Every structure is written in structure tokens, then in C-alpha cells.
Amino acid sequence: MYDFAIFWDWLAFAARWLHVITAISWIGSSFYFIALDLGLVQREGMPVGAHGEEWQVHGGGFYHIQKYLVAPERLPEHLTWFKWESYATWMSGFALLAIVYYAGADLFLIDRNVLDVSAPVAIALSFGSLVLGWLMYDQLCKTRLGENDTLLMLVLFPILVVVAWGYTQIFSGRAAFLHIGAFTATIMSANVFLVIIPNQKVVVADLIAGRKPDAKYGRIAKTRSLHNNYLTLPVVFLMLSNHYPLAFGTQFNWVIAALIFLIGVLIRHYFNSMHARKGKPHWTWGLATVLFLVIMWLSTVPQVLTGEQRVSATGEAYMASQHFPAVRDTVMGRCAMCHSAEPSWDGIAFTPKGVALETDVQIAEHAREIYLQAGRSHAMPPGNVSHITPQERALLVAWFEGRGK
Incomplete structure (x- = not known):
């Protein structure tokens, strides 16, 4: 299961990377063509049917672009x-x-x-x-x-x-x-x-x-x-x-x-x-x-929370683990100073990414993220400012990988 969690996180990373690359391509071409269309001017001597043209310079050369509002008289051999x-x-x-x-x-x-x-x-x-x-x-x-x-x-x-x-x-x-x-x-x-x-x-x-x-x-x-x-x-x-x-x-x-x-x-x-x-x-x-x-x-108006926190079946399994009491102590001591409704760490006004780790339910529901961020990797705490030990990281790994044990 833990190998799958790592694979899935990398799959999400790959999809996000692809999404960013393709979005840059789409947004870039969209912005360019809107700017080009708005900048077209009509000049004498343009071909029949041409709505406007634009001269541009880029990459060491000049571009002469013409737009046909409906279509040219003859379809070009290559159309992008x-x-x-x-x-x-x-x-x-x-x-x-x-x-x-x-x-x-x-x-x-x-x-x-x-x-x-x-x-x-x-x-x-x-x-x-x-x-x-x-x-x-x-x-x-x-x-x-x-x-x-x-x-x-x-x-x-x-x-x-x-x-x-x-x-x-x-x-x-x-x-x-x-x-x-x-x-x-x-x-x-x-x-x-x-x-x-x-x-x-x-x-x-x-x-x-x-x-x-x-x-x-x-x-x-x-x-x-x-x-x-x-x-x-x-x-x-x-x-x-x-x-x-x-x-x-x-x-x-x-x-x-x-x-x-x-x-x-x-x-x-x-x-x-x-x-x-x-x-x-x-x-x-x-x-x-x-x-x-x-x-x-x-954004300074605090979120009003009502009702009792609910836990999923997966969260219940993590809370039932024999490791959970020690994990809770570790998270409360190393993470909760930032990941809380009212962070006590200087310079942190709101809980990072909206992830609070103050209660048993919150800790159990974020087991996978704790495992990936503070167990398998050393991304959290940033710069290890709360001095989490290798033994505590190993505990987080054992807790997630041995869910329900």
C-alpha cells in the first residue's frame, strides 16, 4: 500500500507538470492571437479579402502577418x-x-x-x-x-x-x-x-x-x-x-x-x-x-466551524493503530505549532495549506500526507525547525505502512 502511495504521488506530480506545460502553451498562444487581432491595421495594397495586417520583429527577423476576416480566395497548402x-x-x-x-x-x-x-x-x-x-x-x-x-x-x-x-x-x-x-x-x-x-x-x-x-x-x-x-x-x-x-x-x-x-x-x-x-x-x-x-x-475573517468533526473509515483504522498514541504525541509536538487553527509559530498566521493537525481525527485523516511529507521525505517540518528525530520519522512510516496494526 505504501509503495502505491508513493507511486500515486509521483503520478499526480507528472499530471501536474503536464498540465502546467500545456496550459502555458494554450495561454501563451491565446494571449498572442488576441493581441495580434487587436493590433491589426488596414493599409493600402493589401490582398483582396484581407482585413488587416501587422509587422512584428522577434528572434532576429521580421514577420508580416495578414488576417482574412472570412477566408482567403485560395486555401494555402499548409494550415496550422x-x-x-x-x-x-x-x-x-x-x-x-x-x-x-x-x-x-x-x-x-x-x-x-x-x-x-x-x-x-x-x-x-x-x-x-x-x-x-x-x-x-x-x-x-x-x-x-x-x-x-x-x-x-x-x-x-x-x-x-x-x-x-x-x-x-x-x-x-x-x-x-x-x-x-x-x-x-x-x-x-x-x-x-x-x-x-x-x-x-x-x-x-x-x-x-x-x-x-x-x-x-x-x-x-x-x-x-x-x-x-x-x-x-x-x-x-x-x-x-x-x-x-x-x-x-x-x-x-x-x-x-x-x-x-x-x-x-x-x-x-x-x-x-x-x-x-x-x-x-x-x-x-x-x-x-x-x-x-x-x-x-x-481573508482575515476567521472560518466559523460548527458541528462535530467526522472521521472516515480509513481515519478510524489509523486511529486504531497501536502506533497512534506515539504518532499523536510526535505530531502535536513537532507539527501542531503551525498546523493549528491559531498557529503559535512566529510568522505563521494561518495553518499551512489549511491542514490542521490538532485533534485525533485531523491527524488520522491526514495520515497519507504526514507519511509523505514528514516520513518518507523531509519536506516537513521546513528546515526541520522543530527538530523531529529520525526515530520519529521512522515511527510515522511504520504507522502509515502498518495501518490497523
Whole structure:
């Protein structure tokens, strides 16, 4: 079992690494093409059908780029499609969701003090919410609201606020933030897979058949791409949030998530305006700073805990181990000064990663993490500041590997 735990942790690392790599590729190409599109200018002498052009310098050379709003008269021999960056980002992200949150549902996905459900039910709620989110968004885009980007965003924002609140009523704070990001990222990737690329394929098929493509396909694809552009920065924040309990582990975490969307939109508005040569609206940075200060203030409101802590069957097995009394003493003496509701270690204001280790239940429920962080590796305590001994580390290993003995 312990060999499997090590293998699974490395598998999660590999999936996370792949997800970061593919996300960089997708976000980079998305930001580049939005900036390119906004910076296009019309000049005399451009080919028939060309909407605009741009000259750029990079890597020791010059690039002359032209955009056809509908399509060129003749399809070029080589056509590069930008789609696999999006697909690979979503697939690797979902794999990571399954590896960490689905396989470790009792620890990472479910908080029985929030909602006491079984792992299959929690996983079904997770996956179902991602599908429902796309269907709801897509239908809104197909209404008359979809013809006005600003109005559509004003309607979508309160929906996102409700979604953020809803996730915090179902999952742990850490999982809730991750799911808000996954909810949004699913919409973004589905935009590419189900709208943008299919529309572009219709245009290509018309060109091959000698027909004149309908301009509506390009307009729809461009609108969805713009939506993705404004949603990117909030998603990046939410995907990083699992390292910061000040974001996900406080009472108003859902409000914090909502404000992050506003900050992301403000920052993208600044860069989009600059790339479109419409000036530099510096006020966006001022307002984003104010909102971030509000977020910092909201994070100081302590989480209100109610009800008795619940323990899973796995946690009960670890608590029944003959090693548990000694393990509890070790954790309380070497770890709990930081991993507590009110850390006593100087400079630590909130329990790291939201992991408290003050009670028997908390220690038992985090057995795997204690084993990996302080038993098999020396990651915890940082710099061994609490002077945990080799014998105590060996005890933690024996406890986890001999569960129930």
C-alpha cells in the first residue's frame, strides 16, 4: 500500500507538470492571437479579402502577418491549427482532478462538516457540475444576449458568483476553489472543441468545395475566443489557490473567488485596450489593487466551524493503530505549532495549506500526507525547525505502512 502511495504521488506530480506545460502553451498562444487581432491595421495594397495586417520583429527577423476576416480566395497548402494546446490542457487538468480529488475524495474533495456525502456522490456532483456549466453557458451565448459581449458578461458574472457559493456549500474550501477554476476552464476548452474549431472547419470545407464561406462562423469563433481571453487570469489564480489557505480556507472564500474574476477582467481590459491602440486605462490597475486589498481584508475573517468533526473509515483504522498514541504525541509536538487553527509559530498566521493537525481525527485523516511529507521525505517540518528525530520519522512510516496494526 505504501509503495502505491508513493507511486500515486509521483503520478499526480507528472499530471501536474503536464498540465502546467500545456496550459502555458494554450495561454501563451491565446494571449498572442488576441493581441495580434487587436493590433491589426488596414493599409493600402493589401490582398483582396484581407482585413488587416501587422509587422512584428522577434528572434532576429521580421514577420508580416495578414488576417482574412472570412477566408482567403485560395486555401494555402499548409494550415496550422491551434487546438491541441486547449485539448491537452483540459485533459491533463481533468486527469489531475481525478488523481488528486476523486481518488482522494475523503481527504481533498469532501469536507463532512460542510456536506456529509459519499465519495461516489461527491464525484458525481463534481463531474455533473462541469457538464451543466458548459450547457448553461452555451445556451446563453446562443440567445440574443450572445450578440452583446458586455451584456452577456454582466449576466454571466452573477451566475459565477452563485456557482462559487454553491461549490463552497458542497466541497471542502480547497476543492471548491479548484472546481470554480475547472468549471470555467471547461467552458473555455469546450469553446475551442465545440464551437471555434468546428466553425473554422466549416470555412475550410467551403473553400475546398469552391463555396464562399459565411462570415458568421468567424464572428462566433472570435466572440468565444474573446470570452476565453477574459476568463484566463481568474482560472490561473484559482488553479494556484490550493497552495494558499488564505484564499480558500476562510469564511468568505466564495466572495474572494468572485472578486478574482473582476480583477482578471480589469487586467485583461488594460492589455486589450493597449494592444488595440486605444490608450492605456491605468485606472484598471488602481481598481484591481483596491479589490485585492478587499480580498486581503476578507481573508482575515476567521472560518466559523460548527458541528462535530467526522472521521472516515480509513481515519478510524489509523486511529486504531497501536502506533497512534506515539504518532499523536510526535505530531502535536513537532507539527501542531503551525498546523493549528491559531498557529503559535512566529510568522505563521494561518495553518499551512489549511491542514490542521490538532485533534485525533485531523491527524488520522491526514495520515497519507504526514507519511509523505514528514516520513518518507523531509519536506516537513521546513528546515526541520522543530527538530523531529529520525526515530520519529521512522515511527510515522511504520504507522502509515502498518495501518490497523
